Amino acid sequence: MSVQWYPGHMNKARREIEDVMTQVDVVIEVLDSRIPDSSQNPMLSTLRGDVPVLRLLNKKDLADKDRLDLWLKHWAGNEGILAHPFSTLDKADVSKISHWVKQMVPHRGSAEKPIRAMIAGIPNVGKSSLMNALLGRRIAKVGDEPAVTKSQQKLKVTEGFQILDTPGILWPKIENPDASYRLAVTGAVRDTAIDYEDVALVGLAFFISDYWDALATRYKLKEKVSDAYELLKIIGSKRGALRAGGKIDMHKAAEVFLNDVRGGIIGPYIMETPEMIAREELLVEEAKAKKEAAKQARLAAAMPQRQQASQRAYQDKKHDK
Template sequence: MGVQWYPGHMNKARREIEEVMTQVDIVIEVLDARIPDSSQNPMLNTLRGDVPVLRLLNKKDLADKARLDLWLAHWRGSETVLAHPFSTLEKNDVVKISQWVAQMVPHRGSAEKPIRAMIAGIPNVGKSSLMNALLGRRVAKVGDEPAVTKAQQKLKVTDGFQLLDTPGILWPKIENPDASYRLAVTGAVRDTAIDYEDVALAGLKFFISDYLEALMARYKLKDVVSDPFETLKIIGSKRGALRSGGKVDMHKAAEVFLNDVRTGAIGPYVMETPEMIAHEEALVEEAKAKKEAERLARLAAAVPQRQQANNQEYRRQQQHEEKE
């Protein structure tokens, strides 16, 4: 299921990015370290063209380092991409941003020619927190709801470094259904965009497959689990998500589980690898190609029907003229 979540202010943000991209020296793209690919905006890649990008894999403290290293290796070697694990909670990381930006834009950085950096990223990845940390003061609203920032701001970090903030944007349709659920599990997509219980079940399926030991340790599961639905029921019963009569409130159980996932209570994790994404993208392209072939087949089949209808109409007109 592809998620469509594209409020009007996001459409406006896209136009704003197009307008200012010619004035930008570098894009600072904030990503969620737990979903390095799904938290990218492919539309941004199109809009930036050859403008270099510094990818900050935020919330690194919540991410599995071994899997994060796979992504760093995947991007290493690109002349226009520099990626680093990052946390707005670590002052050393914040300090390093100026160094990383200067590395990517060595021809600017003076008071006369300051580096003009645009901060971008999908909702709820930590853009506002990054801005506040860089400037040492609260200039951007921070919230745990997606799309808190809605207006563009231009701010001075130092004499040689300026920031241009942009609203968080999602593309009109997330075509990869697996990416949709990963975004929902980590909280980038509003909880109303996909059924809460479905999101929790998708998250549980992932943890059972990839981080079973951490899951079992968190909820003190004695036996190995394999079924996400039954596992969610067990979690609900253990964590007090019960209705009268002892029946598990599955929505409440989903809230408990997803809160643990998003806060890192279960442990560090990364939900995707470069190899996994390549496979999923191939499946998406196959599905699109199949859909297009079916569309063309329907059009081809409709041509004789339309021609037949035209012929019948022509005959009716001839008969009418003959009668007159």
């Protein structure tokens, strides 16, 4: 089972992006550096076609540097793709964007032919914060919840550089269930669309496996706990997530843990590697092929029944005549 969330305005945003893509010289795709692949929108890759993309791995201060380097190496050498670790809070990073986009479209950048860049990405990755940082003023609404921006805005950064903001969009069906939970853990999916406890258990299983020391330090754990459910109960008891009679409030415990994860309080992390994503994509394709084969088998099995029904209908019609 996967987490799904695709409000109506996102479908409208997809159409708007498609309509204006012919006017765009470069796409600035803001990614969450903690989930470099899962925070990419495959629909955007289709919509942009041959338009080059600058991938800003935002929230770099929350990311595991070693794993971030794996992703930079993975994308290095891909024509039309330029990727950089980034933070909207780092003025030096923000100041480099004009140079980066100029690298990608060197034939533009004058007042007569300004670089027209589209800022895009899934919800809650920092698009609005980037716009505000580029413009040096608060022009785009910023919020902790995903899908704050719901319309496009076109603004001038310099005489030779314009930006077009777009609403954050997910895609109609997230086919990789593991990726959907990573999106939920990091906060890209509105909290009302998820089950806190389920998402927290997935997040805890990941930290137990990959970042146990950071987890143990944050919650003062002396011995390793391998069971995510038991660990969530321990976190609840340590952080006062209790109901009457001392029973653990698992929803509250999950809330505490997810807030710590999203705020970087447990420590820097990245939930996926290129190798992991390659394995998951293979499993998704195998599952799709299996589902399609089962569908064709059902159709084939039903065919004789359909033919018999059609023959009976023909005979009945002939008899009536």
